[in-house]
Amino acid sequence: MATTPLNALNAFLVVGRRRSFAAAAIELGISPSALSQQVRQLEARLGVPLLTRTTRSVALTDAGQRLLERAGPSVAQALEALEAATASAGDITGRVRLSVPTISLSTVVTPILLRFARRHPRVEVDLRIEDRLVDIVAEGLDAGIRPFEAVERDMVQVRLSERMRYVVVGAPSYLKRKGTPQRPEDLLDHDCVNILLPSTGAKYAWELERGKKTWRIPVRGPVLATNEEVLVAMAMAEAGLALMYAFEPTIVPRLKRGTLKLVLEPYAAWMEGLFLYFPSRAQVSPAFRAFLDVAREVTAERP
Numbered sequence: 207m208a209t210t211p212l213n214a215l216n217a218f219l220v221v222g223r224r225r226s227f228a229a230a231a232i233e234l235g236i237s238p239s240a241l242s243q244q245v246r247q248l249e250a251r252l253g254v255p256l257l258t259r260t261t262r263s264v265a266l267t268d269a270g271q272r273l274l275e276r277a278g279p280s281v282a283q284a285l286e287a288l289e290a291a292t293a294s295a296g297d298i299t300g301r302v303r304l305s306v307p308t309i310s311l312s313t314v315v316t317p318i319l320l321r322f323a324r325r326h327p328r329v330e331v332d333l334r335i336e337d338r339l340v341d342i343v344a345e346g347l348d349a350g351i352r353p354f355e356a357v358e359r360d361m362v363q364v365r366l367s368e369r370m371r372y373v374v375v376g377a378p379s380y381l382k383r384k385g386t387p388q389r390p391e392d393l394l395d396h397d398c399v400n401i402l403l404p405s406t407g408a409k410y411a412w413e414l415e416r417g418k419k420t421w422r423i424p425v426r427g428p429v430l431a432t433n434e435e436v437l438v439a440m441a442m443a444e445a446g447l448a449l450m451y452a453f454e455p456t457i458v459p460r461l462k463r464g465t466l467k468l469v470l471e472p473y474a475a476w477m478e479g480l481f482l483y484f485p486s487r488a489q490v491s492p493a494f495r496a497f498l499d500v501a502r503e504v505t506a507e508r509p
Contacts, residue, residue: 214248215273216281217241218256222274223303223346225264271344278346279489300493303332305340305350309453314351314366314480322500329493337432343485348494354478361483364498366505371454371474372413375466380446387449390414390421390473397448398425399437412451414473421473425451441466 220230221241231238249256256270266274306315319331334340334347342350357363374393376386387393393412401410409430411422427448431437438457441450449469460466468474482501484490490498 211248211251212281214244214251215277217244218248218270219274219278219281219346221245221257221264222266222270223278227264274346275344297328298326298492298496299328300491301330301332302349302491302494302497303334303347305334305336305342305345305347307337307352308335309456310351310366310480311335313455318366318497318501318504321504322497325500326493326496329496331497342483348491348497349482349484351480351482354481357481357483360486362486364482364502364505365479366482366501367455367480367508369476369479371476373452373454373457373471373474374412374414374449374469375441375452375457375461376449376469377441377446377465378467380441380448381467381469383446387470390423390470393423393425393449393470396425396427398427399429399431399441399448399450400425400427401437401451402430402432410451413475414470415475416473420475425449438466 217230217234217236220233221227224230224233227238227241231241234241245257252269254269255267256273258265258267315333319333322329322331339352339356340347340350342348351366354363374387380397384396387396398412400412402408403410409424411424414421414423429437429448437450438452438460441448452466454474457466461468482498484494
């Protein structure tokens with residue numbers, strides 16, 4: 207296909223969203239070299255650089271950021287309109303782009319995706335699984351899923367779960383060997399596998415609460431990770447390596463089997479729940495509207 211300003215613009219937008227020529231080339235179904243040529247032709251036509259390239263990364267220039275934010279939604283709607291033109295009457299087509307944290311996958315996201323895929327097979331769901339805080343507008347996404355506390359107040363918020371707890375847990379073998387902490391301060395004398403915050407690389411201070419009193423405990427231990435499954439594996443390892451801080455719904459099966467046990471349960475910290483959020487001024491596409499309807503439907507059926 208000959209390069210036109212429109213398909214060159216779309217090529218740039220995909221690179222801008224993905225921050226990667228390789229990933230964008232796979233999405234577009236063209237070679238990285240052809241994609242790079244399209245973006246360079248667009249930059250030459252506009253007379254400004256849109257991307258800063260190194261051997262390891264791709265970043266947006268200020269001009270590129272402005273173009274991504276302003277052109278992204280319009281181009282996405284135009285492409286969805288082209289897909290809709292070839293669809294049968296009543297079919298919904300297009301793409302839904304979401305940023306979701308790991309903790310939401312089993313508890314919230316999977317049940318919604320299963321029903322949505324059966325009901326709207328011509329809609330493609332682009333799922334970004336990432337535990338950092340994401341600017342969904344800047345990255346051209348339709349929506350995100352986050353705990354209520356992490357959602358900007360100018361966003362539309364749709365509840366997807368009930369209130370949930372963060373809990374301290376340990377393997378029976380660890381508790382037998384090291385004892386069971388009775389107060390939050392006791393954690394300072396225990397081995398703890400801890401969370402690295404993806405956005406900053408800082409160690410997370412475990413949050414506990416009881417009544418109106420709260421604690422932030424700077425625990426120490428042998429392992430740091432951004433992935434909860436790694437932490438669970440360490441906590442459950444033979445002889446029980448350490449205590450861990452966990453999102454309770456993700457470890458319920460292990461609690462039922464007894465491979466992990468709750469510790470300091472009266473001090474478990476509550477969070478308001480998981481919410482789907484999107485910009486209040488967004489022009490919602492038919493595909494995302496359909497996804498939103500299914501999300502509300504599945505949530506309403508949850509006990």
